[in-house]
Amino acid sequence: MENNSIYILAIESSCDDTSAAVLCNKTRLSNVVATQKIHEEYGGVVPELASRAHQQNIVPVVHQALAKANIDKKELSAIAFTRGPGLMGSLLVGTSFAKSLAMGLNIPLIEVNHMQAHILAHFIEEENNKTPTFPFLAMTISGGHTQIVLVKDYFKMDILGQTLDDAVGEAFDKSAKILGLPYPGGPLIDKYAQSGNPKAFPFPRPKVDDLNFSFSGLKTSILYFIQKQTKENPNFIEENRDDICASIQYTIVDILMTKLKKAVKKTGVKRIAIGGGVSANSGIRKALENAEKDLGWTTYIPKFEYCTDNAAMIGIVGYLKYKEEKFTDQSVTAKARYVINT
Known part of the structure; x- marks a missing residue:
């Protein structure tokens, strides 16, 4: 192993995906994700079932990540893990595993904020990957989070706005549930929207101050709209599915x-x-492309595998923190609510 090669094993377990990755400096050597199918029958993530599935998945996933990277655990420089935010039971599995392994190997432990990792995923070195220069605006949109962050440096970030209630991904999934679509329904709304008229049914925009978001009112208005229409015409969803989704x-x-x-x-x-x-x-991708053309923006969208929850994004933060010796001691505990820069 060359002296300048830093090998980080990263672990992500904030929600319902168990993931492990190995990075050599900024380059991803492996990124393994075990997705939990059990939640589909419940129409959403069940926290207790998620933490049990993480317990089953974590050892094989870490084993696979090391094997794919062709790295022996004795070669690792440090272990990075998601401390929060996320589901407490899920976070505990990853945190406990990372602490034990770091102690056993006698190497540094690095805690990572899940939201910071989504932003810094842009700095994983990939072919044809353009990385943003500071300062830039980051918009993190997922099933659990909606935030706009001013990024001044790797570890200097100001939250400008965030959701006051539901996250944008939840708004997509719950709307899909109202339409009788299976979980996760967000991608299905996107699929059916391609063939629909986006102006067919106007829905109200929530009035929220400054740069914050709110999606609970929109979900309610969609629910009442569908209830009213299906009362008048039981086949309304079937006949108008594409237009509703659009x-x-x-x-x-x-x-x-x-x-x-x-x-x-x-x-x-x-x-x-x-x-x-x-x-x-x-x-959202189309809207950003239009903003590049019409408003002179430069937009950055990471590879799809780095958009969803994955350990490679935890690994890149681990590497950047390792360089600055931002290590964590064994007294660290998982944090369900964990604000950037705290």
Whole structure:
């Protein structure tokens, strides 16, 4: 092993995906994700079942990540893990495992904020990957989070706005549930929206101050709208599915883009990086492409595997913290609520 090669084993277990990755400096050598299928029958993530599945998955996933990277655990420089935010039971599994392994190997332990990792995933070195320069605006949109963050440096970030209730991914999934679509329904809304008219059904935009978001009112208005229409016509969803999905997607994307435009105006920063599972949505990608053309923005979207929850994004933060010797001691505990820069 060369002296300048830093090998980080990273562990991510904040929600319902168990993931382990190995990075050599900024390069990903492996990124293994075990997705939990059990939640589909419940129409959403069940925390108790998630933590049990993590316990079953973590050893094989870590083993696979080391094997794929062709690295012996004795070669590891440090272990990085998600401390929070997330589901407490899920976080405890990853935290306990990382602490034990770091202690056993007598190597440093590095705690990572899940939200910071979504933002810094842009710095994983990949072919044809353009990385943003500081400062830039990051919009993290996922099943559990919606945030706009001003990123001044790897570890200097200011939250400009965030959701006051539900996250954008949850708004997509719950809307899909109202339409009788299986979980996770967000990607299905995106799929059906391609063939629909986005202006067919106007939904109200929530009035929220400054750069914060709210999606609970929108979900309620979609629910009441569908209930009213199906009362008059029991086949309403079936007959109008594509138009309903297109209208929901158009409304959500419009809410996100309106706030993002406000953030650009407020900060003067035109470099926009997005992350989180919802950044895979074709509507948001199209809107960002248009903003590049019409507003002179430069937009950064990571590879799809780095948008959803994965350990490679934990690994890149681990590497950057390792360089600055930002280590954690064995007294560390998982944190369900964990704000960036705390």
